[in-house]
Amino acid sequence: xxxxxxxxxxxxxxxxIVATYNDLLRSDPDLTMPIAAIEALVxxxxxxxxxxxxxxxxxxxxxxTHLKKSIPNPIGLSAGTDLFQRYLIxxxxxxxxxxxxxxxxxxxxxxxxxxxxFIRRAKESRDKIAGFGRGFVRDGSTVLTNGGSRVVASxxxxxxxxxGGPSAVRFRVIYVLSSPKGDIENPTAEPEGMExxxxxxxxxxxxATIPESxxxxxxxxxxxxxxxxxxxxxxxxxxxxxxxxxxxxxAKAMGKPxxxxxxxxxxxxxxxxxxxxxxxxxxxxxxxxQEDVDSAKQQQRPTDVPKSPSLNSxxxxxxxxxxxxxxxxxxxxxxxxxxxxAVSEELIKIWF
Amino acid sequence: xxxxxxxSLNTTSSPPAAPTPAPASExxxxxxxxxxxxxxxxxxxxxxxKPAKQAPKDKPAASAPADAxxxxxxxPAELKKKAKAEKAARRAREKxxxxxxxxxxxxxxxxxxxKKGGSGDAGAPAAGSAAKGQKQIPRRGSAQAVPxxxxxxxxxxxxxxxxxxxxxxxxxxxxxxxxGKEVHPAxxxxxxxxxxxxxxxxxxxxxxTLLAFKRVIEAYTTPKGxxxxxxxxxxLSHQITYLSTCRPLSISQGNAIRALKLAISSIDPSxxxxxxxxxxxxxxxxxxxxKITVADQVIAGSAxxxxxxxxxxxxxxxxxxxxxxxxxxxxxxxKFRVSIIDSRPLFEGKNLxxxxxxxxxxxxxxxxxxxxxxxKDATKVFLGxxxxxxxxxLYSRVGTALVAMSAKERAGGVExxxxxxxxxxxxxxRVALDSIVVNxxxxxxxxVLTQPPHQLTDLPDPAAAAQPExxxxxxxxxxxxxxxSAPKSSDSPLADWRDTPNLQLLNLxxxxxxxxxxxxxxxxxxxxxxxxxxxxxxxxTNL
Numbered sequence: 078x079x080x081x082x083x084x085x086x087x088x089x090x091x092x093x094i095v096a097t098y099n100d101l102l103r104s105d106p107d108l109t110m111p112i113a114a115i116e117a118l119v120x121x122x123x124x125x126x127x128x129x130x131x132x133x134x135x136x137x138x139x140x141x142t143h144l145k146k147s148i149p150n151p152i153g154l155s156a157g158t159d160l161f162q163r164y165l166i167x168x169x170x171x172x173x174x175x176x177x178x179x180x181x182x183x184x185x186x187x188x189x190x191x192x193x194x195f196i197r198r199a200k201e202s203r204d205k206i207a208g209f210g211r212g213f214v215r216d217g218s219t220v221l222t223n224g225g226s227r228v229v230a231s232x233x234x235x236x237x238x239x240x241g242g243p244s245a246v247r248f249r250v251i252y253v254l255s256s257p258k259g260d261i262e263n264p265t266a267e268p269e270g271m272e273x274x275x276x277x278x279x280x281x282x283x284x285a286t287i288p289e290s291x292x293x294x295x296x297x298x299x300x301x302x303x304x305x306x307x308x309x310x311x312x313x314x315x316x317x318x319x320x321x322x323x324x325x326x327x328a329k330a331m332g333k334p335x336x337x338x339x340x341x342x343x344x345x346x347x348x349x350x351x352x353x354x355x356x357x358x359x360x361x362x363x364x365x366x367q368e369d370v371d372s373a374k375q376q377q378r379p380t381d382v383p384k385s386p387s388l389n390s391x392x393x394x395x396x397x398x399x400x401x402x403x404x405x406x407x408x409x410x411x412x413x414x415x416x417x418x419a420v421s422e423e424l425i426k427i428w429f
Numbered sequence: 430x431x432x433x434x435x436x437s438l439n440t441t442s443s444p445p446a447a448p449t450p451a452p453a454s455e456x457x458x459x460x461x462x463x464x465x466x467x468x469x470x471x472x473x474x475x476x477x478x479k480p481a482k483q484a485p486k487d488k489p490a491a492s493a494p495a496d497a498x499x500x501x502x503x504x505p506a507e508l509k510k511k512a513k514a515e516k517a518a519r520r521a522r523e524k525x526x527x528x529x530x531x532x533x534x535x536x537x538x539x540x541x542x543x544k545k546g547g548s549g550d551a552g553a554p555a556a557g558s559a560a561k562g563q564k565q566i567p568r569r570g571s572a573q574a575v576p577x578x579x580x581x582x583x584x585x586x587x588x589x590x591x592x593x594x595x596x597x598x599x600x601x602x603x604x605x606x607x608x609g610k611e612v613h614p615a616x617x618x619x620x621x622x623x624x625x626x627x628x629x630x631x632x633x634x635x636x637x638t639l640l641a642f643k644r645v646i647e648a649y650t651t652p653k654g655x656x657x658x659x660x661x662x663x664x665l666s667h668q669i670t671y672l673s674t675c676r677p678l679s680i681s682q683g684n685a686i687r688a689l690k691l692a693i694s695s696i697d698p699s700x701x702x703x704x705x706x707x708x709x710x711x712x713x714x715x716x717x718x719x720k721i722t723v724a725d726q727v728i729a730g731s732a733x734x735x736x737x738x739x740x741x742x743x744x745x746x747x748x749x750x751x752x753x754x755x756x757x758x759x760x761x762x763x764k765f766r767v768s769i770i771d772s773r774p775l776f777e778g779k780n781l782x783x784x785x786x787x788x789x790x791x792x793x794x795x796x797x798x799x800x801x802x803x804x805k806d807a808t809k810v811f812l813g814x815x816x817x818x819x820x821x822x823l824y825s826r827v828g829t830a831l832v833a834m835s836a837k838e839r840a841g842g843v844e845x846x847x848x849x850x851x852x853x854x855x856x857x858x859r860v861a862l863d864s865i866v867v868n869x870x871x872x873x874x875x876x877v878l879t880q881p882p883h884q885l886t887d888l889p890d891p892a893a894a895a896q897p898e899x900x901x902x903x904x905x906x907x908x909x910x911x912x913x914s915a916p917k918s919s920d921s922p923l924a925d926w927r928d929t930p931n932l933q934l935l936n937l938x939x940x941x942x943x944x945x946x947x948x949x950x951x952x953x954x955x956x957x958x959x960x961x962x963x964x965x966x967x968x969x970t971n972l
Contacts, residue, residue, distance in 0.1 A: 311958070313958065354846075418958055418960035425955070425961065425965060
């Protein structure tokens with residue numbers, strides 16, 4: 078864990094929440110963005126010398142905004158920070174030893190220990206989801222999925238696992254792999270999801286990999302679509318990797334059930350009205366004339382020779398789209414299988 | 430059906446002539462509009478209809494209820510005259526009226542014929558005993574009405590639209606006469622203001638009601654032998670009954686009243702009266718602040734975030750919260766255009782248009798008939814609400830559903846998000862499947878009375894004719910020039926629709942927009958999908 082490292086560095090330089098967050102994400106491949114954000118905030122609290130509640134909340138507020146600003150896509154992250162802030166406030170409002178009247182050091186110790194418990198639970202939630210989701214993978218069915226969602230991977234693997242459940246399900250998987258072309262900085266990288274493909278194949282699950290352009294063609298052979306999500310928004314829609322929306326539209330058009338697998342800590346208080354209403358900036362559509370391309374090339378040449386002048390060079394592999402709730406059949410979460418409209422209910426329960 | 434329909438057609442076009450005081454002017458008046466081409470024949474055709482109409486008119490002084498019948502078909506200008514004559518007549522027969530519970534004469538005017546006939550029979554014995562509760566009599570036909578009403582009943586058909594028959598209920602109150610003596614003057618005034626749409630809009634009515642009730646509570650003293658918690662509730666319910674006879678209560682009013690009654694009943698009887706009254710007044714103040722004033726600010730703030738540069742915002746009628754939202758967004762420096770859709774007969778959008786234009790926004794104003802055009806370049810729709818029902822439907826000014834649907838169903842385009850701004854005090858646990866079961870019917874005469882725009886082809890008023898005469902005379906020569914001697918109000922071809930057979934007017938106030946057409950409900954508790962309305966309602970009432 079990154080905790081000891083940062084503890085050492087702390088006296089010399091001020092705590093850098095952004096660096097900690099990025100370190101955490103890199104150090105543990107199983108870590109999701111909201112959890113990393115919460116962990117970073119917990120570390121921040123361990124380091125900060127704040128002694129009053131308002132000071133703590135203020136610090137939290139500031140670092141959260143800072144963190145959100147410095148990360149290009151803060152949707153998943155804000156789910157974590159919001160949740161943590163909410164949890165902190167409710168804990169502090171509770172009467173008794175840990176309430177506003179109590180000893181602040183005790184409160185802090187309690188908070189930190191509970192936060193760790195929270196993080197552990199969040200990691201366990203993946204197994205819980207796999208338990209709920211198993212039923213959606215039927216014997217003899219074909220599942221279409223995409224992306225590198227760890228929850229989807231764990232669900233499929235558990236369904237294929239003979240030891241885990243009552244009996245293994247025999248199913249096939251069509252895996253949509255996004256072209257690695259977008260990832261220019263790392264040309265050798267294999268498409269996200271290959272790891273899952275290998276793991277499934279190792280378990281004896283027949284897996285077909287298709288490019289994104291073949292989704293409509295292949296969907297006729299699939300019985301069910303299961304995707305992961307970066308964030309589940311208030312109206313029950315999801316923010317997910319680019320390409321999920323089109324799969325959702327196609328699944329709806331073909332009448333295939335479209336399930337989303339997501340932990341409940343990914344529920345985020347955002348209400349997008351459409352694709353272009355997401356609280357992030359991404360330049361997916363970038364109009365250019367030949368003139369623009371040439372001038373861009375000239376600017377690049379002296380400094381960045383290796384950068385290929387590919388037309389897609391601006392395309393960000395991390396870009397996301399929004400899948401509206403009416404395309405989603407159900408959300409499989411650790412608090413049960415929910416309809417999209419039940420998400421807002423869950424969110425309201427957390428917030429009020 | 431063809432033959433009976435013809436005279437009815439004629440009669441519909443003839444009415445402008447019917448109420449005209451000077452018969453000589455009739456034929457020219459009918460000729461003035463080309464659409465009334467058959468009008469020259471009309472004066473003959475409506476004759477059979479006329480007696481029914483004229484009958485009550487001929488004997489205005491004979492009996493007060495007869496006046497009442499006449500009033501129904503008359504314009505406001507004439508109504509005033511009638512009222513004066515009626516008043517004089519009533520004074521003269523004051524004694525007799527007292528015996529028969531005659532304030533009914535004043536109340537009766539708007540009672541529809543069918544109802545009057547029915548209730549007139551029931552009213553007869555009631556009027557016989559003068560001791561009968563005063564409040565009831567005014568709304569029913571008085572004893573005098575009985576012979577008259579029955580006579581009219583034979584000739585008149587029911588003017589209530591059958592599908593909405595259950596909504597007609599009591600006729601709206603026209604005057605404070607006959608209100609119970611318990612009703613506070615502030616409430617008396619408010620009732621009439623609500624009836625006249627001076628206080629209009631769900632939130633405004635809710636706030637006004639609470640403020641009036643605050644004055645009621647301030648002026649209240651507990652009678653001996655009862656406790657405040659017990660008696661004040663019944664005292665308030667007199668006020669509430671009065672208000673609801675002026676105009677049916679809105680959902681927000683109902684919710685506020687429920688909260689107030691709960692607060693009253695939870696007052697400890699041992700608390701001194703002065704203190705209890707202060708507590709209640711504070712409760713009212715904080716209710717208004719929390720549920721409406723601050724809530725509106727929060728909603729305007731979060732809804733304004735949804736407005737982006739370059740947006741074209743379509744809104745319907747005049748919602749105060751939408752106005753606040755648009756002004757907030759404008760103050761934040763956003764560049765957007767507003768397209769206001771309005772409708773008859775209330776024209777609530779006019780005020781909104783003026784306010785926004787004065788504030789510096791770019792405003793386009795059109796009536797709902799121009800909706801499809803306005804929706805063409807729209808990017809967002811903002812709507813106010815009268816209520817949100819538990820199945821997520823939006824219950825709002827009639828026409829809202831049309832706007833929401835055309836925004837969502839716009840053919841060949843990207844669908845436009847429909848955003849509803851609504852305080853949680855307007856949430857209800859009722860369910861609306863359509864706008865038929867629950868709705869409010871306003872006076873159908875509102876549809877009839879319009880001020881027609883000044884016509885160039887009209888001859889100017891004889892009084893003001895002097896200067897513009899040569900110009901206008903030349904202009905209007907090709908079309909049929911007609912002396913405008915008929916009063917303005919009688920211009921409407923529907924003016925005496927009550928006497929026109931086979932004609933019913935319907936003036937609905939609300940409609941229900943299905944939840945699928947609403948993308949987002951902005952409340953003070955956050956933005957929700959319409960499906961979350963019952964959850965939030967449950968939570969906000971439990972809090």
